[in-house]
Amino acid sequence: MSSDARTVLSQSHPLVAGVTADSALVRAYQGVRHSTTPVWFMRQAGRSLPEYRDLRVGVRMLDACLDPELSSEITLQPVRRHGVDAGIFFSDIVVPLKLAGVAVEIVAGKGPVFANPVRTLADVEALPDLDPAALAPVREGVALTVAQLGTTPLIGFAGAPFTLAAYLVEGGPSKDHIRARTLMRSDPATWSALMDWTARITGQFLSAQIEAGASAAQLFDSWAGSLSRAQYRASVAPASAQALNSVRNTTYQVGDETRTVPLIHFGLVSTQLLPDFRTLGTGERMVDAVGVDYRTPLDEAATLLGSDVTLQGNIDPALLTAPWERLAEEAHTVLALGRSARSHVANLGHGVPPETDPTVLTKLVELIHSIDVRELPSTGTQA
Amino acid sequence: MSSDARTVLSQSHPLVAGVTADSALVRAYQGVRHSTTPVWFMRQAGRSLPEYRDLRVGVRMLDACLDPELSSEITLQPVRRHGVDAGIFFSDIVVPLKLAGVAVEIVAGKGPVFANPVRTLADVEALPDLDPAALAPVREGVALTVAQLGTTPLIGFAGAPFTLAAYLVEGGPSKDHIRARTLMRSDPATWSALMDWTARITGQFLSAQIEAGASAAQLFDSWAGSLSRAQYRASVAPASAQALNSVRNTTYQVGDETRTVPLIHFGLVSTQLLPDFRTLGTGERMVDAVGVDYRTPLDEAATLLGSDVTLQGNIDPALLTAPWERLAEEAHTVLALGRSARSHVANLGHGVPPETDPTVLTKLVELIHSIDVRELPSTGTQA
Numbered sequence: 001m002s003s004d005a006r007t008v009l010s011q012s013h014p015l016v017a018g019v020t021a022d023s024a025l026v027r028a029y030q031g032v033r034h035s036t037t038p039v040w041f042m043r044q045a046g047r048s049l050p051e052y053r054d055l056r057v058g059v060r061m062l063d064a065c066l067d068p069e070l071s072s073e074i075t076l077q078p079v080r081r082h083g084v085d086a087g088i089f090f091s092d093i094v095v096p097l098k099l100a101g102v103a104v105e106i107v108a109g110k111g112p113v114f115a116n117p118v119r120t121l122a123d124v125e126a127l128p129d130l131d132p133a134a135l136a137p138v139r140e141g142v143a144l145t146v147a148q149l150g151t152t153p154l155i156g157f158a159g160a161p162f163t164l165a166a167y168l169v170e171g172g173p174s175k176d177h178i179r180a181r182t183l184m185r186s187d188p189a190t191w192s193a194l195m196d197w198t199a200r201i202t203g204q205f206l207s208a209q210i211e212a213g214a215s216a217a218q219l220f221d222s223w224a225g226s227l228s229r230a231q232y233r234a235s236v237a238p239a240s241a242q243a244l245n246s247v248r249n250t251t252y253q254v255g256d257e258t259r260t261v262p263l264i265h266f267g268l269v270s271t272q273l274l275p276d277f278r279t280l281g282t283g284e285r286m287v288d289a290v291g292v293d294y295r296t297p298l299d300e301a302a303t304l305l306g307s308d309v310t311l312q313g314n315i316d317p318a319l320l321t322a323p324w325e326r327l328a329e330e331a332h333t334v335l336a337l338g339r340s341a342r343s344h345v346a347n348l349g350h351g352v353p354p355e356t357d358p359t360v361l362t363k364l365v366e367l368i369h370s371i372d373v374r375e376l377p378s379t380g381t382q383a
Numbered sequence: 384m385s386s387d388a389r390t391v392l393s394q395s396h397p398l399v400a401g402v403t404a405d406s407a408l409v410r411a412y413q414g415v416r417h418s419t420t421p422v423w424f425m426r427q428a429g430r431s432l433p434e435y436r437d438l439r440v441g442v443r444m445l446d447a448c449l450d451p452e453l454s455s456e457i458t459l460q461p462v463r464r465h466g467v468d469a470g471i472f473f474s475d476i477v478v479p480l481k482l483a484g485v486a487v488e489i490v491a492g493k494g495p496v497f498a499n500p501v502r503t504l505a506d507v508e509a510l511p512d513l514d515p516a517a518l519a520p521v522r523e524g525v526a527l528t529v530a531q532l533g534t535t536p537l538i539g540f541a542g543a544p545f546t547l548a549a550y551l552v553e554g555g556p557s558k559d560h561i562r563a564r565t566l567m568r569s570d571p572a573t574w575s576a577l578m579d580w581t582a583r584i585t586g587q588f589l590s591a592q593i594e595a596g597a598s599a600a601q602l603f604d605s606w607a608g609s610l611s612r613a614q615y616r617a618s619v620a621p622a623s624a625q626a627l628n629s630v631r632n633t634t635y636q637v638g639d640e641t642r643t644v645p646l647i648h649f650g651l652v653s654t655q656l657l658p659d660f661r662t663l664g665t666g667e668r669m670v671d672a673v674g675v676d677y678r679t680p681l682d683e684a685a686t687l688l689g690s691d692v693t694l695q696g697n698i699d700p701a702l703l704t705a706p707w708e709r710l711a712e713e714a715h716t717v718l719a720l721g722r723s724a725r726s727h728v729a730n731l732g733h734g735v736p737p738e739t740d741p742t743v744l745t746k747l748v749e750l751i752h753s754i755d756v757r758e759l760p761s762t763g764t765q766a
Contacts, residue, residue, distance in 0.1 A: 178736060181701035186709055225652065228678045228699075269608065271655040272678055295611045295655055316611075318564035326569055353561060 007250040013213055014146055015252045015261065020153040020215040022254075025085045028343045029216055029262030029288045029310050037335055037344055038085035039368045040155070041361060042266070042291075043351030044078035045090045048358050051077050061106040062098055065091050068140035075145045079152055082362045083369075085345075086155050086216070089142055089209055093159030093220065094167065096205035099138070100130040102168070110173065117171030119183065121190040130201050138205070139212040146213035153216060155264075156209030160221035161198035161239035168194070177226045184235050195239035203246030210247055210261055217247060218264040218291070221277075225270035232273050237281035240265070244286050264312060266291030268350065275304045285309065294318075294349020302340035311341035314349035315364075320356045327360070331367055336376040344373075390633040396596055397529055398644065399635045403536040403598040408468045411726045412599055412645030412671045412693050420718055420727055421468035422751045423538070424744060425649070425674075426734030427461035428473045431741055434460050444489040445481055448474050451523035458528045462535055465745045466752075468728075469538050469599070472525055472592055476542030476603065477550065479588035482521070483513040485551070493556065500554030502566065504573040513584050521588070522595040529596035536599060538647075539592030543604035544581035544622035551577070560609045567618050578622035586629030593630055593644055600630060601647040601674070604660075608653035615656050620664035623648070627669050647695060649674030651733065658687045668692065677701075677732020685723035694724035697732035698747075703739045710743070714750055719759040727756075 014020040024038040046052050052074055056064060064070045074090040094104050094112045103115035118124055146154050162180075167173070169180040184191045206217045219240060224232060250261040265277045265287045274296060280286045285308055292301045292313035301311055315334050319327045331346070338344030346368050352361065397403040407421040429435050435457055439447060447453045457473040477487050477495045486498035501507055529537050545563075550556070552563040567574045589600045602623060607615060633644040648660045648670045657679060663669045668691055675684045675696035684694055698717050702710045714729075721727030729751050735744065 176701075176733065178701045179704075181699070182704050185699075185702060185713075186705040226678075228680065230680070269652055295609075297611065297613070316564070316568070318559075318561045319568060321562075321565050322569035330568075350559065 007207070007211070007247065009211070009250060009252050009261075013211075013252070014153065015215050015259075018254070019151055021252070021259070023085070023151060023153050023215070025153050025345060026215050026262060028345050029264065030259060031288070031308075031310060031342045033343045035372045035374055036369055037338065037346045037371070037373055039346035039365055040084040040086040040088060041078070041082075041348050041352050042088070044082065044084060044361070045074050045088060046352075047354035048352045048356040048361070049077055049081065050358075051081075061092060062095065062104075065095050066098075066137045068137055068144050071137075071141035072144035072148065075141075075154070076148055078361075079149065081358060082365045084365055086153050087145060087149055088155045088157060088218070089145065089214065091138070091157065093163060093222070095138070096130060096158065096201045097164060097168070099134040100201055101128040101134075112167055112172060114168060114171045118168040118194060119179070121187075121193060124190055124193045124197060127197050130204050132204065132208075135204065135208040138208050142209050142212035142214055154214045156206060156214035156217040158202045158205045158209075158217070158219055158243070160219050160224065161195050161202055161243055162224050162227075162236040163220065163222045164198040164202065165191075165194050166223045166226075168198070177223050181226065181231075184231065188235075191235060195236070196242070199239040199242040202243035206243065206247045210250055214261075216262040216264065218266060219244060219287075221265070221267040221270070224267045224273055227273070229272050229276065232276060233281045237276055241280040241282050241286055244280070248286065260288075262288040264289040264291055266312070268293055269295070271296055274301060278305050278309050289345065291347065292349065298334060298337035298344070299340040307342055309341070310343040310345060311338060312345040313347050315346070317348050317350050317353050317356075320353065320360055320364075324360075324363070327364065328367055331364060332371065332376065335368065335371055335373050339373060339376065390590070390594070390630065392594070392633060392635050392644075396594075396635070397536065398598050398642075401637070402534055404635070404637050404642070406468070406534060406536050406598070408536050408728060409598050409645060411728050412647065413642060414671070414691075414693060414725045416726045418755045418757055419752055420721065420729045420754070420756055422729035422748055423467040423469040423471060424461070424465075424731050424735050425471070427465065427467060427744070428457050428471060429735075430737035431735045431739040431744070432460055432464065433741075434464075444475060445478065445487075448478050449481075449520045451520055451527055454520075454524035455527035455531065458524075458537070459531055461744075462532065464741060465748045467748055469536050470528060470532055471538045471540060471601070472528065472597065474521070474540065476546060476605070478521070479513060479541065479584045480547060480551070482517040483584055484511040484517075495550055495555060497551060497554045500562075501551040501577060502562070504570075504576060507573055507576045507580060510580050513587050515587065515591075518587065518591040521591050525592050525595035525597055537597045539589060539597035539600035541585045541588045541600070541602055541626070543602050543607065543650075544578050544585055544626055545610075545619040546604050546606045547581040547585065548574075548577050549606045549609075551581070560606050564609065564614075567614065571618070574618060578619070579625070582622040582625040585626035589626065589630045593633055597644075599645040599647065601649060602627060602670075604648070604650040604653070607650045607656055610656070612655050612659065615659060616664045620659055624663040624665050624669055627663070631669065643671075645671040647672040647674055649695070651676055652678070654679055657684060661688050661692055672728065674730065675732065681717060681720035681727070682723040690725055692724070693726040693728060694721060695728040695730050697730065700731045700733050700736050700739075703736065703743055703747075707743075707746070710747065711750055714747060715754065715759065718751065718754055718756050722756055722759065
């Protein structure tokens with residue numbers, strides 16, 4: 001699964017130029033520990049912010065994602081407001097599909113809806129290639145954002161091949177992704193062709209963001225939790241590895257040292273798969289960090305994942321609306337358990353719920369930044 | 384957590400009268416192995432059957448559940464059609480709440496909707512007790528059913544306290560049950576009062592079905608998978624144990640032998656909790672069988688759960704629409720892996736999807752009944 005391809009970043013890239021290379025976030029992903037913990041929140045950009053809701057009035061979701069000025073502004077909003085340690089590029093999991101020419105719209109209250117579900121080999125073969133030129137709005141949005149972010153790194157992101165495939169086969173969101181799983185087990189040749197296509201699209205989307213200035217990239221496999229471990233390993237993980245191989249050898253120099261752009265994997269409700277998120281079935285480490293769902297305490301995750309990955313997570317979003325003392329207690333517990341890993345990036349164990357009071361997130365960032373983790377007990381019990 | 388209460392079944396109960404006491408299903412739950420495997424399907428009654436859809440024309444879901452003639456007929460339909468080894472009483476998880484006087488309606492395409500979500504201690508204290516007389520339609524439906532079923536046992540069922548509480552707090556279905564989990568962690572006193580109430584209602588609902596003639600009972604914790612193991616153990620499992628304690632000492636005599644009415648626990652998407660479904664945090668075995676979601680192979684489940692429980696499951700419903708050879712292969716694999724347990728009851732690893740072709744289920748029952756598991760390899764790999 002390893003690849004000899006080496007991507008060289010341009011001299012203006014924030015990592016090469018040294019602008020973000022020593023940021024707490026990038027270094028934490030690379031395994032360095034500081035006394036305080038960098039923090040960002042999944043879905044920090046978007047629904048929970050009134051300034052976002054203002055910007056979105058009359059603008060459709062995918063139009064917002066593909067307008068570089070808008071996607072950049074939306075990405076920057078939570079960084080300005082909360083003082084988090086990273087921006088996460090505002091986009092949607094289906095954006096690379098849309099850019100390839102797949103007919104998809106995001107319907108409010110429902111999610112992405114595809115005009116033509118993909119269910120046969122002919123359907124897969126009819127899927128268009130993603131013209132690199134079509135990624136221009138993404139490259140521009142990223143470039144505008146990193147120019148504004150300065151020393152704060154930007155994280156790129158993409159949905160994992162299985163999650164994209166689940167949407168394509170179902171034609172929209174679904175419980176348990178049963179049609180996709182039926183295809184996977186009924187027609188391995190079609191499934192394999194589909195996963196190869198989604199892996200290529202995902203790799204291109206990640207590459208575009210990193211080349212344009214993202215200092216790290218996260219692969220989200222929202223729906224992998226619907227699979228058994230054997231199914232994941234046999235029919236899904238290889239495509240995730242293929243997608244990450246497009247970007248995992250992206251290196252840069254800091255003095256005499258060659259470093260790679262850090263990669264993160266996150267899956268939801270997938271306790272049974274957690275150990276595989278480090279290697280994606282390749283036998284070697286494919287990512288620098290693994291995001292952990294709120295259901296698995298970080299000390300257990302560290303045991304399952306080993307000592308060569310950084311952990312990211314996993315404050316339970318349910319506590320964002322709890323009394324402040326409960327949330328503060330949870331943050332302390334998560335930071336203490338995060339000491340089990342080689343390094344730790346604080347985050348939620350799932351995305352920010354839309355109804356979250358953003359002032360609570362700001363206060364949580366301040367709290368996390370105020371805690372010297374060396375003063376915390378290294379073991380504890382996470383509720 | 385053990386209780387000295389002993390429920391004595393009436394002489395006319397199918398187990399006492401010996402009508403179902405030696406059925407393959409009851410004996411498998413009690414740990415006995417036969418050469419062939421009993422089988423039933425979660426959600427076998429209902430949506431997938433045209434004869435059910437005919438009966439439901441113009442009849443609201445909860446009205447169907449509370450009309451003894453209808454609930455009985457709907458329960459019997461899949462037994463007649465498929466030749467499964469058990470009926471599962473046709474009801475809905477919210478029926479005991481409705482019978483207690485909670486204002487709830489089932490909205491098509493949405494699920495149960497509650498007029499007054501339960502979010503404060505005052506809300507919990509205002510929840511009405513369930514008058515045993517209100518359970519009459521359930522008792523009658525069960526009695527009518529067992530009179531028709533003859534030697535085929537009826538399984539009673541109830542939603543677990545957490546699943547009921549999640550609906551009550553949210554006021555309906557929800558992703559991740561975040562409001563319920565916030566209440567659980569913000570206000571332990573209110574949570575505890577709510578879980579005590581739901582445990583009592585659940586216990587009464589299970590008791591009514593067993594006393595009226597059910598030969599086994601299954602507790603469904605549909606939503607427990609949204610919890611970490613520590614949360615489940617601290618704030619949820621005790622209420623499930625409390626509910627099961629109402630029925631777990633229900634004994635009957637077969638010759639010199641005292642046997643208990645078998646109990647089953649099933650949770651969805653809850654790999655992290657599977658070992659706890661045997662003991663529910665009590666340190667002792669609380670159920671005779673554990674239903675296993677399709678995500679966990681039965682040999683792994685047997686390792687996690689130990690040798691004193693029967694396993695139930697876990698054919699992936701995604702295969703019901705796959706080519707027959709794939710489904711047959713899956714059935715063979717599941718039966719082979721089921722040999723890892725002390726005994727095995729075949730089932731799906733989730734409910735029958737509404738779009739299932741019922742003739743496939745009938746054929747699957749025939750296949751399962753035709754396989755002598757002693758001739759299968761005792762190990763295998765489940766995809």
